[in-house]
Amino acid sequence: MPLFIVQFAHYNEDFRLAELEALSALENIPISYDAQHYSASSPFLLITVASAADAAKLVRRAILIRSIIEHWGSGPSYADVFAQVKETPERWTEYQHVSFKFSVESFGWSLTQAQKIAVIESFSFMAFKGPIRMQNPEAEFFVAEQYEEDCKAECPPEHVWFGRVVGRGSRELIDKFDVKKRSYLGNTTMDAELSLVMANQALARPGALIYDPFVGTGSFLLTCSHFGALTLGSDIDGRQIRGTAGFRRNTSGISSNLEQYHLSDRVLDTLVFDICNNPWCRPSMFDAIVTDPPYGVRAGAKRLGRRTGTIPERSLRIIDGVENHKRPEYYPPTVPYEMSDVIEDLLEFAARMLVVGGRLVYWLPTVAGEYVPEDVPMHRALRLVANSEQPFGGWSRRLITMEKIAPHDERDAHVSGASHEPAHKNFRDRYFSKFEPTAAAQTSASDCD
Amino acid sequence: MRLITHNMLKCHVKNCTDPNKQFPLRFKDVQLEQIDAERNDEFLVRMLPRLDWPALLTTSKELGYSLPQSVPENPVDNDEFLQALHAFILETHVKEGCMVCNGCSHEYKITNGIPNMLLAEHEI
Numbered sequence: 001m002p003l004f005i006v007q008f009a010h011y012n013e014d015f016r017l018a019e020l021e022a023l024s025a026l027e028n029i030p031i032s033y034d035a036q037h038y039s040a041s042s043p044f045l046l047i048t049v050a051s052a053a054d055a056a057k058l059v060r061r062a063i064l065i066r067s068i069i070e071h072w073g074s075g076p077s078y079a080d081v082f083a084q085v086k087e088t089p090e091r092w093t094e095y096q097h098v099s100f101k102f103s104v105e106s107f108g109w110s111l112t113q114a115q116k117i118a119v120i121e122s123f124s125f126m127a128f129k130g131p132i133r134m135q136n137p138e139a140e141f142f143v144a145e146q147y148e149e150d151c152k153a154e155c156p157p158e159h160v161w162f163g164r165v166v167g168r169g170s171r172e173l174i175d176k177f178d179v180k181k182r183s184y185l186g187n188t189t190m191d192a193e194l195s196l197v198m199a200n201q202a203l204a205r206p207g208a209l210i211y212d213p214f215v216g217t218g219s220f221l222l223t224c225s226h227f228g229a230l231t232l233g234s235d236i237d238g239r240q241i242r243g244t245a246g247f248r249r250n251t252s253g254i255s256s257n258l259e260q261y262h263l264s265d266r267v268l269d270t271l272v273f274d275i276c277n278n279p280w281c282r283p284s285m286f287d288a289i290v291t292d293p294p295y296g297v298r299a300g301a302k303r304l305g306r307r308t309g310t311i312p313e314r315s316l317r318i319i320d321g322v323e324n325h326k327r328p329e330y331y332p333p334t335v336p337y338e339m340s341d342v343i344e345d346l347l348e349f350a351a352r353m354l355v356v357g358g359r360l361v362y363w364l365p366t367v368a369g370e371y372v373p374e375d376v377p378m379h380r381a382l383r384l385v386a387n388s389e390q391p392f393g394g395w396s397r398r399l400i401t402m403e404k405i406a407p408h409d410e411r412d413a414h415v416s417g418a419s420h421e422p423a424h425k426n427f428r429d430r431y432f433s434k435f436e437p438t439a440a441a442q443t444s445a446s447d448c449d
Numbered sequence: 450m451r452l453i454t455h456n457m458l459k460c461h462v463k464n465c466t467d468p469n470k471q472f473p474l475r476f477k478d479v480q481l482e483q484i485d486a487e488r489n490d491e492f493l494v495r496m497l498p499r500l501d502w503p504a505l506l507t508t509s510k511e512l513g514y515s516l517p518q519s520v521p522e523n524p525v526d527n528d529e530f531l532q533a534l535h536a537f538i539l540e541t542h543v544k545e546g547c548m549v550c551n552g553c554s555h556e557y558k559i560t561n562g563i564p565n566m567l568l569a570e571h572e573i
Contacts, residue, residue, distance in 0.1 A: 207489065208492075264484075264486075268451050271563065272563060273565075273568075277461055304570075310570050315571045325570070
C-alpha cells in the first residue's frame with residue numbers, strides 16, 4: 001500500500017487523529033498507521049491509503065490537516081531522503097516535463113530564503129525540465145525539516161520529509177466561518193475551527209439530517225449544512241434564534257447568518273421548546289445530534305418548571321378575560337438545569353432519536369485535576385468513538401463523539417454508566433469557586449472504612 | 450416552518466396522550482409562502498421511511514395541495530413524485546399561524562416562521 005505523509009495543522013492537537021478517523025469513515029476510505037508514531041508535538045504522520053486519489057479525497061474536508069503528501073523519502077538526514085528518492089527513479093519521469101514547484105517548510109526553526117533555495121537545489125539530481133510555476137503548478141513537491149523542540153543554535157534537523165503534494169484540507173473555511181465576519185452572534189457562539197471539526201466528527205454530508213437541541217445562535221447548523229447536511233435546531237430561548245438577544249442586534253437572528261452564507265435551503269427550521277418537554281413525534285429521525293450544551297458559565301441551562309413544584313393555577317388564571325397562558329406576553333417559568341442532568345438526558349435523547357449508526361457530538365466540561373475517563377457518561381445503545389480535550393487551565397472541555405450501535409429500548413431510560421459522581425456535576429458552582437475540592441469529595445475521602 | 454418539520458411534531462402536553470389526536474397538528478389561520486430550494490433527491494429518498502405519509506396526506510388536503518395517496522414503488526426514479534414531495538415538504542413555508550392539537554386544543558403559534566412549542570406551567 002502506498003505511503004503518505006499527513007501534515008497536520010499545529011492547533012487543537014488532541015482533535016487531529018479523531019478527525020482523521022472521522023474523515024476515513026465519512027469518505028469510506030480505509031487508512032492504516034502506527035498510532036505509536038503519532039505525537040501531539042509533531043505535525044507529521046505516515047499513513048497508508050490505497051491511492052493518491054483516495055488520499056486527496058480523504059483530506060479534502062479536513063480542518064486540522066493542511067495537506068497530504070505522497071511519501072518519496074524521509075529520515076534523520078538528507079542523505080537518507082536522497083537515497084530513498086533515488087530508489088524509484090521511474091517515479092520522477094512522470095514529472096520530467098510538467099510545470100512544478102517546490103515548497104520548503106521548517107518546523108521548530110526558521111530557514112532563510114537562501115537556505116530554502118539551497119534545499120531545493122539539492123534535489124536537482126531529478127533534473128526536472130518543466131517550467132517552475134508558483135501558481136497552480138502541475139506538480140508540487142514538499143520538503144519539510146523538523147527540528148527538536150529545544151533547538152536553539154544551528155542544530156541539524158531531527159527529521160526530513162519529502163514527497164509530492166496530492167491533496168489539501170479545508171482550513172480556508174476557518175476564515176469563511178470566522179465569527180467576527182458573521183452578521184449575528186451571541187456570547188456563547190463557538191469558534192469556527194471547532195464548529196467545523198464538529199461537523200466532520202458528526203459525518204455531516206449531503207442527505208443527512210442533523211439536529212442541535214441547544215441551538216443558541218446556530219453555529220453548528222451553519223457548518224453542518226455547509227457540508228451538505230440538512231439541519232434543524234431548537235432552543236428554550238427564542239430570543240437567541242430570533243436575534244433579540246445576540247451581540248449584534250437589528251438582525252433577524254439565525255436567519256441573517258443563513259442569508260449571509262447562502263444556507264437557507266439547507267437549514268430547515270429552528271424551533272422554540274424545552275428539550276426536556278420536546279415535541280418530536282417519532283424515534284430514529286436524526287443522522288447526527290451536534291450540540292454545545294449550556295453548562296452555566298456564560299449561559300445557564302434552563303428547563304421548564306418551578307423550584308417549588310408547578311402551580312397550574314398561575315398559567316390558567318384569567319387575566320383581562322383570557323387565560324394567562326394564552327396571552328402573547330406569557331412566558332412559562334424556568335428552573336436551572338443541572339449539568340450532569342443535561343448530559344444524562346442528552347444521551348438518552350440521542351439513544352432514542354438517532355438512527356442506528358448516527359452520531360452524537362457534544363461538549364463535556366470537566367474539572368482538570370479531577371477528571372477520570374469514567375466521567376464520560378455511557379449508554380448501552382451508544383459507543384464512545386472519540387474524546388478530545390481542549391484545556392483551559394483549571395478546567396477543560398472535551399468533544400465527545402458517540403455512535404448509536406443498537407436500536408433504542410424504552411426500558412433503557414435513565415440507565416447511565418456513571419456509578420460515581422462525575423466531576424462535571426454542579427459545574428457552574430465549581431467554576432465560580434475556582435474548582436476548590438467539593439465538600440462531597442472531601443467527605444467521601446474521609447468516609448472510607 | 451417547513452412542512453417536513455410539521456410532519457415530525459406532535460402535541461406534547463402532559464395529559465394529552467391519545468396518539469390519534471396528538472398528531473398531526475391541524476393548521477389554523479396560516480399564511481403560506483413558496484420559496485424555491487435546491488432539490489436534493491438523496492435526502493428526499495432517505496427521509497421517506499422517516500416521514501408519516503398518512504399525516505402528510507392529511508396536511509396536504511388541509512392546505513389545498515395534492516400528493517399521491519401512497520409512496521410509489523421506485524421513488525428514486527420517479528421525477529414527478531420527487532418534485533411534488535420536494536415542493537410540498539421543503540419549499541412550502543408556514544410564515545404565520547397556529548398548529549392546533551385535535552386532542553387538547555393547545556395552540557402552538559408560528560411567528561415569523563418560528564414555531565413556539567413551549568408548554569405552559571399546567572401542561573408539563
